[in-house]
Amino acid sequence: MDFSLSKEQQLIQRAAQEYAEKFIEPISQQIDEENQVPDEILKGLGELDMFGIPYDDEYGGAGAGYASYVLAMEQIGKASSGVAMIISAHTLGLGAINAFGTEEQKKKYMTKGCKGEHIVSFAFTEPGTGSDPKQITTTAVREGDYFILNGTKRFISNAGFPGPVVVFARETENGKISAFIVEKFCEGYSVSEPWKKGGMHGGPLLDIYLKDVKVPAENMLAPSGMGYQVLQFGISFGKVGVCSTALGGVLAAMEESFKYAREKTHRDAPIAKFQAVQLKLAQIAELYEACKWMTYRLGWLADRVKDPVQFAKDAALTKDYVCQQLVEITSLAVSVHGSYGLMRDYKVERLWRDSIVGLQIEGVSDMQKMIVAGVMLGSK
């Protein structure tokens, strides 16, 4: 068992850290307040290959695997969860194309995505679905060499950026759920304003309206009726990004807490001298360590998936655990700061607001537990 990072992994981690500290951290409050990530940040991340870390260079990726992706995303997420959310959701969509796409589809849709020139989306959720795929009402009507898509998709990340979106729809011909690669902003594609969500500002969630969107039949992702498999397997890879983003929040909360405890004084001594504060700091450090190694392991597992069902379980339990701990740790971090932790002048206030999001996206907490129990009981 070897827990050390290769030189390449150390350098990827440091490259992401350096970019995040130099360019993202100084404007992280602005991103939070404006709920928007400046284009030049996304361009800069694209130039560093941060949009295609796990994928083969044949499709424009860096070929560094999910293990390296996790390391980079932790550093980006530490500076801004909104920026990390864009890459995470993009990698969810791109990962589905990578896992299920034909050679032609991968060459056509992954190259620009890996370079960050396209930002990919993954559109499953609808106003009436929640996590239940049986409730999908978006329709795909076969017309010769095309499918005509109609429906509304809810809370779709990156829907306002150009690039492909993986859309799940019910084929009217056979009633089955299938996945399609749709080019955003094609005829009949429109979006809402971004939702004003509680945290992770900058990571945009929009509704997509599909009105008679004409999709070539060759854009079907995986065979007809395989939509549920694309969803389950694709979203397992997506959870690697959610975990890494959450881990970045955990790391930020830990660093902010230690820094504040050393700087803030009470009766002429730093509050770090007080045992009550030390207990909180120690608990944060313990939880960070657990979250870190679970997330790093998930990245490692994603590079060597043998059984998709087992991987789905590992992704679900890691995502649920790390996102839960993020809520716990940011609360502890706020309490280390006392009343100051509630103020926007302090980073922990934002970290605490951001923390609640992870549990609700890419499958709510209870759904993760059901996946874990289902796989372990042998019912999935």
Place this chain on the structure above:
Amino acid sequence: MNIVVAMKQIPDLQQIRIRNRQPLFDDVPLTLGTIDKNALEAAVVLKEADESIKVTVLSAGNEEVEDTIKEALAAGADEAFLILDDALEGADSAAIAAVLAAAIKQMDGVDLILFGEGSGDNYSGQVGSRVAELLNLPQVGYVSSMEIKGGQAVVTRTLEDCDEVMEIALPGIISVMAGLNEPRIPSVTQILKAGKKPKEVLELDEVDVDIKKLAFTETISNLAPESNRKKIVVKSVDELLQGLRSENLIGR
């Protein structure tokens, strides 16, 4: 044109902790000298403007340099020339300069040798000048900007009270300052390609230098300075300003 950039392996200074005034190096990742990275960036910028330029990174040190040097290869160096030997562990400026000079003699047609003004750890700032002396080459230090024009380098040397614009014949040695440029962050692809770039690795007995004849400087102690806080309480901004002035910290 062949540019050689000399770079030193140092511990990542941000991750060194101090205990009992002694630096702790255990588990501290290794990196390359901060100003050395400015020197490399300067070479890579020249190379980007002129494809015929080849940038070779040169380093001498222990076996770990072979891994550490990937950082320079990721940041744009074409190849590495390394002298690796555990006997170089703790070698002082004189010894390293002798090894680097011997190595440069073995390299073909070197036109320009770049150094950072000082290393990131000890900052003795001696190696560039020593190598110039050993190789009998012209040298300029404290360089804050440079360009290559018609077979010579035109540089600005920044001194305390003035800037000097100088021409230096090539082959020559230039030591650069940190403000020269902003070293690039390597992309993930460049990082992964770094390990595949050409590398020439020599042992100490393969270069023409007798390390035994080089007296190593013995470091007797290396302590962090003691910080004595004066704990002066001031009751007004005026009093604070007065205190700072009396300590000669402002208004010089």
